[in-house]
Amino acid sequence: MSLAIFDLDNTLIGDDSDHLWGQFLVDQGIVDREQYEAANQQFYDDYKAGQLDIVAFLNFSLKVLTLHEPETLFAWRQQFIEEKIKPVMLPAASELIKKHRSQGDTLLVITATNRFVTEPIVKMLGIDNLLATEPETLNGRYTGHFTDAPCYQGGKVTRLNHWLLNSNENLAGSYFYSDSHNDLPLLERVENPIAVDPDETLYKEASSRNWSIISLRER
Secondary structure, eight states: OOEEEEOOTTTBBOOHHHHHHHHHHHHHHSHHHHHHHHHHHHHHHHHHHTTTHHHHHHHHHHHHHSSSSSHHHHHHHHHHHHIIIIIGBOHHHHEEEEEEHHTOEEEEEEEEEEHHHHHHHHTTTTTTTTEEEEEEEETTTTEEEEEEEEESSSHHHHHHHHHHHSSOOOOOOOOEEEEESHHHHHHHTTTTEEEEEEHHHHHHHHHHOOEEOOOOOOO
């Protein structure tokens, strides 16, 4: 029995939930289309290039949570799950999760996307353990700030190390599945790094290091 760690966006699901949430807000007229859509796309492009200013992005993406009552946000989120997330769920990802569960492995999703967006998705996948960027709340409202280290690049290693200190788990025999070169710091820490439908940079790294490369997409 080992620890099986999964990235979420473009790994266990076939798109990026953070970017999709931004697009959902645009589509629903909740935010200004021209300004928000352009900024959302620029941040996503920066992420793919490995140049994302994570603090600037979180200041941008978490602000909308401060402007509405939680009940309204949760209703929008449920609509978002139905319209944007369910269509990009990957059957092969569910089979992979089932395989690790049958082996008795502990399942953990670790994602840069914030918990507000990702928690219901991870529950749909049947995984109990989630490390995500944590939006701050005060008196039941989102503040627009975040707590703890952002769960991005080396921050994933930091957050995982903290989690391991408070669990009975360790990295002996561990797996990490990811599509992104942004996750190289964590891929280098586990015993079984696995590139899943990797971006070009990760594909080259995985190939040069003889890491496993798999696809969970229907071809």
